[in-house]
Amino acid sequence: MFSVIFTINLLIICTLFLFKMGLKIVLLNVVYLTFILSVSQCLVNNLKADDCGSTHGTIINVDVSGCDGEDICPLKIGTNVTMTATFTSDVKSRTLTAAVYGKVGIFKRKFKLPDSNACDTGVACPISPKETYNYTLTIFIAENYPKIAVDVELHLIDDTNVDVICVLIPSHIVGDLPTVVQII
Structure with a gap:
């Protein structure tokens, strides 16, 4: 600043x-x-995020809590991670559905979201062309997640089942460092 x-x-x-x-x-x-x-x-100061196939919109900015301009975003086990995507739409859509995937190598797994209806979680629907929107999602990084590198994909899908935006966030699930015990 x-x-x-x-x-x-x-x-x-x-x-x-x-x-x-x-x-x-x-x-x-x-x-x-x-x-x-x-x-x-x-x-x-922004996060490194890639467009992974936005068809009906343009990504303006992506922010992930705990990730300050790093190439690989650390997702700490046992914490809530908040993602905010700012975007413009190229189309009109009555609905907007969020989907999040974790991708490790060739394997891709969909995460269950508390509410996949983006219109219920901050985006004013219907969306219109050339308008700017913010979508915010908070995900808990569970203790049973493996400590591995993972690409996180955030898709916002319109009512024709096409991605308005698709954001790829290179990430790594991390935990606390092990405690060192001294033997006296």
């Missing part, structure tokens, strides 16, 4: 100086460069 505020202040100072000097072309380049630097700073 500090870096974004600093960048904006720097932009204002440079703009005033260059405008006073009459250097409009240089001013435009400075504005463009500062904008790119601010946006890239914001993106650095």
Whole structure:
């Protein structure tokens, strides 16, 4: 946050100086460069997530609790993990259904969600084209989950049974480090 505020202040100072000097072309380049630097700073703090087949929408941002800009998201056993996907829809749909899969190698397993109806869990349905929506899901990472690398796929499916968005989050299920007992 500090870096974004600093960048904006720097932009204002440079703009005033260059405008006073009459250097409009240089001013435009400075504005463009500062904008790119601010946006890239914001993106650095976001989670690495891939589009895995969004057909009727566009992913804007994905946030997973406990995962701060890491390439592989740690999912800690015994905790709740909250995922928020911000997206735009390209289609109108009366319904939106969530599905979450865990993928290990060639094996893919669907997770049972407390409520797969995304319209009941934060998305205002019907969804419309060019509108922005936030879908939030909290999943408990159970003690019986194996401590392995897993790709988490979040699908939001419209009423024609097509993915509005599909997000792939490279993850690793982790637990507490074993306790070391000293023998005296």
